[in-house]
Amino acid sequence: MNKKILLISGLLLLNGCSMIVDDQYQVAPIGKAVTQIQTAKKLPLEMDQEIKLAVSAQTQALDIYSIDSPSVVFDLPMVKNGFDINIEAEINDSVFVPSAKVMNQSGDIRAELDDEGLVYLKPRLADGNRLQGNIKVHPQIGDSALYLVVFTDKDKLNETVAVSHPAKLDAEGRGNYLTGVGDIQVPRALTGKLSIEATALGARTDAPSTVLPVLSNTERPQQESVNFYHQAIRTAIADNDVDKAMGLLRDAEQLGIADADQVFREAMKAQLDRQ
Missing domain, CATH: 2.60.120 (Jelly Rolls)
Known part of the structure; x- marks a missing residue:
């Protein structure tokens, strides 16, 4: 398991x-x-x-x-x-x-x-x-x-x-x-x-607001927006702020940003491996 x-x-x-x-x-x-x-x-x-x-x-x-x-x-x-x-x-x-x-x-x-x-x-x-x-x-x-x-x-x-x-x-x-403790x-x-x-889906959390790239519902996500959300999710998880990361994930999916869920999961696993 x-x-x-x-x-x-x-x-x-x-x-x-x-x-x-x-x-x-x-x-x-x-x-x-x-x-x-x-x-x-x-x-x-x-x-x-x-x-x-x-x-x-x-x-x-x-x-x-x-x-x-x-x-x-x-x-x-x-x-x-x-x-x-x-x-x-x-x-x-x-x-x-x-x-x-x-x-x-x-x-x-x-x-x-x-x-x-x-x-x-x-x-x-x-x-x-x-x-x-x-x-x-x-x-x-x-x-x-x-x-x-x-x-x-x-x-x-x-x-x-x-x-x-x-x-x-x-x-x-x-x-x-502490070493030697399993x-x-x-x-x-x-x-x-x-x-x-x-x-x-798409609901925002009560976490402190962050200025996010503007993207209309009719546009395809620009690479700048994709990069922003991917990095913001990684940073929130690195700071152990899972609630903020999940809020960013919801926003990214609402905007059609690809692979946001995969970025979230990989960042969570990486953070756990470091601890």
Whole structure:
């Protein structure tokens, strides 16, 4: 398994009622395994609202489309220009490593997320070790409904996720480097905590504004604009400002700038390799 991962696992309410755990997390819908997406319990995923969920041993399971694990199904809004879904999974004594599929009413897959799309995030401020994942969705002609299914790969439960040792993190925080201390291997599990948030593609973040090259919707991106966004994304990630980098990525994609997503992923991997 790629040790650098981005996270996603989301879970939710039972029968429309939420149970709160740890003051923040709602318990994911409970139920027996279902074999049709139409009969699965679904939760609404509204724009710009973070949902925190806890996946338990009683969470509804799906047995469809090569999915066979506790799962959470979201009913997605039909946003014309598409949307960006961010998924984070908490890493504690174990971790629910998220995979995701976005499908329409007929089961046609519109977007997917697996281990290769996950990134490991070190503790920062109030957040602990996390896996983060990102998935972009563009509704197509004929789509009358879109569903996000978040699950995990049961075939990989014997694998682990590597996280930085607390002693190494403490040394780094003091400007030092601790040698001889290896990463901690955290086991994968069928339960865990997740947070999920969707944003309309092209939406800007609340990060400090930056003067960006002007580009009309009818023009092809000029090389100067392409270079600007590519470098700005790399710089934001090098500064550990992932939120700013994702905002730049959304703007670049809205303007039709090629390879912005690839630049984002490569910069994330390069930054992780340096740490």
